[in-house]
Amino acid sequence: MADDPEPDFEVPMGLFQDMEDLKAQVAALSAQVKTLTAGGGEGAGEAFADDDTEVGEEAEEPEAEDGWQFPPFILLLDSPQYDDELRGLIEWVEGVLVPGYLAEPSSDARWCPNWFEHPVAVARLxxxxxxxxxxxxxxxxxxxxxxxxxxxxxxxxLRELRPSNGPFAGCTKGEHQIDHRMPGIVPSAWRREEA
Structure with missing residues (x-):
């Protein structure tokens, strides 16, 4: 059997590249395990910012614009950040959402042309x-x-914004109300009875 020639087959080039990628991933994961088990300052559940780090490289923090790592919740922004974010949102709603997805408003599918004055609508949109x-x-x-x-x-x-009892419930073609959902008086069932 020692005289048997080796089988003649070609190994696809992609297989070698896949193997090299796998080796690099295993090396990176091994380095991460060493760092985590050695108490390298990372929390037990924290992930590295860059999964493609080579052995010996430090993971880079993602660069954030204006101090935010991820997009902020719009209602927490102050001017001028709120105004800039709202301006972009208005462009998208009026340019993409309204013409592409919103049919003519009806009593069952409300829409307010002044939607940007409804905080609930701004947050959801x-x-x-x-x-x-x-x-x-x-x-x-x-x-x-x-x-x-x-x-x-x-x-x-859209299911939350457009029903007849949604945030646009008080808005009709001739009338616009933004605080129609705010109760003026707390219902008696919510009050504590004095004994």
């Missing part, structure tokens, strides 16, 4: 817009991103 930015970007969303955005973000957002 901003969250929907942030998800849209991520899930329609080919670099981050993959093939299913748009479907996920429709199912998980757009549909629930």
């Amino acid at each position: 901003h969250a929907c817009w942030l998800a849209w930015q991520e899930l329609t970007d080919p670099a981050t969303c993959g093939y299913t991103g748009p479907s996920v955005w429709h199912r998980d973000h757009l549909d629930p957002c």
Whole structure:
């Protein structure tokens, strides 16, 4: 059997590249395990910022604009950041959402042209817009991103904003009310009875 020639087959070049990638990933994971078990200052549940770090390299912190690492909750912003974020949101709502997804308003599907004066609408639409930015970007969303955005973000957002008892309930074609949902007097059931 020692005289048997080796089988003649070619190994695809991609297989070698895959093996090298796997080796680099194993080395990076080994370095992360060593750092975590040695008490390198990282919390037990914290992930490294960059999964592609080589052995011996330190993970770089993602650079944040204006001190935010991730997009902020719009209602927590002060001017001028709030104004800038709202301006971008208005462009998206009026340029993409309204013409593409909102049919004519009706009693069952409300819409207020002054939606930006309703804090609940601003908060929900901003969250929907942030998800849209991520899930329609080919670099981050993959093939299913748009479907996920429709199912998980757009549909629930519209279900909450457009019903007859939603934030636009007091708004009709001739009338606009933003604080119609705020009770003026606390119902008696909520008051504590003095004995």
